[in-house]
Amino acid sequence: MQLTQHTDFGLRLLIVLTRTGGGPISLPSFAAEQQLSYNHVAKVAQALVRAGFIRSLRGRNGGVELARSSAEMTVGDVVRALEPGMRMADCANCQLRLGCETSSILAEAVGAFMAVLDRTTLEVAAQSARPAFSAWSAATRSDPASPR
Numbered sequence: 001m002q003l004t005q006h007t008d009f010g011l012r013l014l015i016v017l018t019r020t021g022g023g024p025i026s027l028p029s030f031a032a033e034q035q036l037s038y039n040h041v042a043k044v045a046q047a048l049v050r051a052g053f054i055r056s057l058r059g060r061n062g063g064v065e066l067a068r069s070s071a072e073m074t075v076g077d078v079v080r081a082l083e084p085g086m087r088m089a090d091c092a093n094c095q096l097r098l099g100c101e102t103s104s105i106l107a108e109a110v111g112a113f114m115a116v117l118d119r120t121t122l123e124v125a126a127q128s129a130r131p132a133f134s135a136w137s138a139a140t141r142s143d144p145a146s147p148r
Helices: 005-019 027-034 038-050 075-082 102-118 135-142
Strands: 054-057 063-066
Touching (some): 005 027, 005 038, 005 063, 005 075, 027 063, 038 075, 075 102
16 A cells, blocks of 8 residues: 555654644745655645644744644544545456455455554654564565575
8 A cells, every 4th residue: 555645745744743842833944854845745734734634824933733632633534634535446447346356355455554544643653763564574584595
């Protein structure tokens, strides 16, 4: 499962806001620090404002800030807001759709993916990184025939 760049940027912005105590932060500064397009970041910020995750502040010391505590927002909430209609495949126009279980299998996989995101708050997501488990690296390490 891969999220769009739009959602990636939105999660980054929310994590930075969480790490800075809720904001406010300047969007041009955020875009520069993250080496992202300011125009894209501004569009993402607008979507986050519309969804109620952040507030926009005008004026010389303006920017954006969290609209509520990061402990109250889940990564799942953010992904649903920024990835409407999320699905892994488009089975609607597939010639195999009537005799195939793939769409229900993929729907179950998306459900499992979202269950993990729903139990993860932004506060937790913003914590320092823990070593991630990689199924690929674990499999290659345990396979004596695999090249290293």
